[in-house]
Amino acid sequence: MKQINFNKNAGMVMVFALLILMSLTILGVTSVSGSLMQSKMAMSMERRSLAFDAAESAIAGVMFESEDKQILANPLKNDPLSDARGGNQINLTLQTLSCFDNNTWTNRTLTTNGLVKDNRHVAVGEYVASPAIDSWSRTAFLREQPCVGSSNVIGGSNISCHIFIVRGCGQLQDSNYVVANTLNASVFAPAAQ
Numbered sequence: 001m002k003q004i005n006f007n008k009n010a011g012m013v014m015v016f017a018l019l020i021l022m023s024l025t026i027l028g029v030t031s032v033s034g035s036l037m038q039s040k041m042a043m044s045m046e047r048r049s050l051a052f053d054a055a056e057s058a059i060a061g062v063m064f065e066s067e068d069k070q071i072l073a074n075p076l077k078n079d080p081l082s083d084a085r086g087g088n089q090i091n092l093t094l095q096t097l098s099c100f101d102n103n104t105w106t107n108r109t110l111t112t113n114g115l116v117k118d119n120r121h122v123a124v125g126e127y128v129a130s131p132a133i134d135s136w137s138r139t140a141f142l143r144e145q146p147c148v149g150s151s152n153v154i155g156g157s158n159i160s161c162h163i164f165i166v167r168g169c170g171q172l173q174d175s176n177y178v179v180a181n182t183l184n185a186s187v188f189a190p191a192a193q
Contacts, residue, residue, distance in 0.1 A: 142164060147188065
C-alpha cells in the first residue's frame with residue numbers, strides 16, 4: 001500500500017484556496033443582500049409615490065367640485081367648501097384634520113370613475129384597482145377674515161375671505177401608512193352677520 005505524502009506547499013495552497021473561496025462567497029452574499037435591499041427601497045418609494053398621487057388627486061377633486069357650475073347652481077347639492085362652511089369650525093390648536101376621522105369633516109372620495117360634473121363625489125370605491133389604492137379628502141372651515149390686499153377693490157363692502165383647509169389622503173390598501181397633503185383655500189364670500 002502506497003502512502004501519499006503531502007508537502008507543506010500543497011497544504012498552504014489548499015488553505016489559500018479555501019480563504020479565497022470563502023471571501024468570494026461572502027462578497028456574493030453581500031452583493032445579493034444589497035441588491036434585495038435596494039429593490040425593497042425602490043418598491044417602497046414607488047408605493048409612496050402612488051399614494052401621494054392619490055392624495056393630490058383627492059385635493060384636485062375638492063377644487064373641481066367646488067368650481068362645478070352645475071353643482072353651484074343646484075340648491076339640492078353642496079360643494080365640499082360650502083358643506084364645510086355649514087359645519088363646525090375647526091380649531092387647529094385643539095383638533096387635527098385626520099385622514100381617519102370619517103364623521104366630523106366634509107368627506108369626498110375619488111374613484112376609478114374619475115371626476116364627473118354635477119356629481120358629489122361621495123361613492124365608495126378604489127381610486128386605482130391594481131394596485132388597489134384609496135383616495136379621499138377631508139375639508140374643514142378654519143376662519144373668516146378680511147381679505148389681504150383687497151381693501152382697495154372691495155373696500156367697505158360686505159365681503160370677507162373664508163379660509164378652508166383641505167387634506168388629501170392616499171393609501172395602498174395593503175399598506176400600514178397613509179400619505180397626506182394639505183392645502184389652504186381662500187374664498188370670497190359674504191361676511192357672516
